[in-house]
Amino acid sequence: MTEQAPKLTMAPQAAGAHPGYMPGFGNDFETEALPDALPQGMNSPQKCNYGLYGEQLSGTAFTAPSHQNERTWCYRIRPSVKHTRRFDKIDLPYWISAPHVDPDVISLGQYRWDPVPHADTPLTWLTGMRTMTTAGDVNTQVGMAAHIYLVTESMVDDYFYSADSELLVVPQEGRLRFCTELGVIEVEPQEIAILPRGLVYRVEVQEGPCRGFVCENYGQKFALPGRGPIGANCMANRRDFKTPVAAFEDREVPSTVTVKWAGQFHRTRIGHSPLDVVAWHGNYAPCKYDLRTYCPVGAILFDHPDPSIFTVLTAPSGVEGTANIDFVLFRDRWMVAEDTFRPPWYHKNVMSELMGNIHGIYDAKPKGFVPGGLSLHNMMLPHGPDKGAFEGASNADLKPEKLADTMSFMFETRFPQHLTRFAAQEAPLQDDYIDCWADLEKKFNGTPGVK
Ligand SMILES: O=C(O)Cc1cc(O)ccc1O
């Protein structure tokens, strides 16, 4: 059989629109790659135009309150059910789901890793996923997993979806293309992508090698945080999220679909590309976001506020104000606070903090936390600036200072994060990380007024 190159037919774009994308977060979008493919005024006509099949993808329970209810109507060449034959279980031993507590691994501790190096073997989105931590329980749909991806090869005639989770993708190196049922998303470092639970896609390498971080959210979807008294603008603005226009393939080639379901991987064979949605409308869709459009709001006179001011997205846990996951961004910004120790304070947090460095230097850890690297400060474990950062910030001349060329982030969850065996034994763990606090000396002088 001769190999057919994937040919995507894409919806035309509105004048001035960002090529291939529609602006907004959680909008009711509509898009069609062929004229009149989308039924108007109804979802289920007796016969759809072009001989398409109508199919609903539900992202929330049918009965979810209407302000949270998410679903999308797809008009596709074949219904998805045609795609499934019997499933075989397959092994992806480095992609692990909670609950997963390895008896030989100690998760209690402050941990830091150098960037996980690329392998000498080619790796795809599926074979290159390396789970670092898991939290909660995939079966009860609470918690998360944090992964590193190392991808050098495109998926070819191989498709994937996760029934377990929504994926938040944070590239650090290289450029990826997500060809999804609902359209195409391309991302590079300093951008993110969100892939909803149940959405089928394949991942192509646009420029490799590719490395990045993934937060696999088992729980309720990521949403924008309420801004409270900040008002209607700043932080992440809705229009900066971009959802792809409809794009479909009409390709008949032997293909596979891999499904992550209840922590296990299953594969089935099909005879065509499942990316055959010609038109769709709804509010359950993938999107991308450029982190450089995040507008940070911070201290303009004194003190260091809680890092929640930098929340890009929050995934609720059911307990108001206590997130299943917060995605928090530490980007370049001005530091102007007077008479203030400006870096993060020393602290112990009820939530567990997994951080990744996308680019540059992070102020609390001027050495050792490098781009591509990660750190974990688990639930109720003390941490804070290293000795160098403490001495530097305690004695700095407090003029306005630009923290330039820096971008780190945090996946913060209310659940303890458990290290995988890969994180504890194979990944480049820095054994001497806790020594960064060892030289903090006693400065207490017992004399009032002497600082
Ligand atoms: O620990 C960290 O570096 C992350 C962090 C940053 C900050 O500004 C305040 C609290 C916090 O946990």
Ligand SMILES: [Fe+2]
């Ligand atoms: Fe912290």
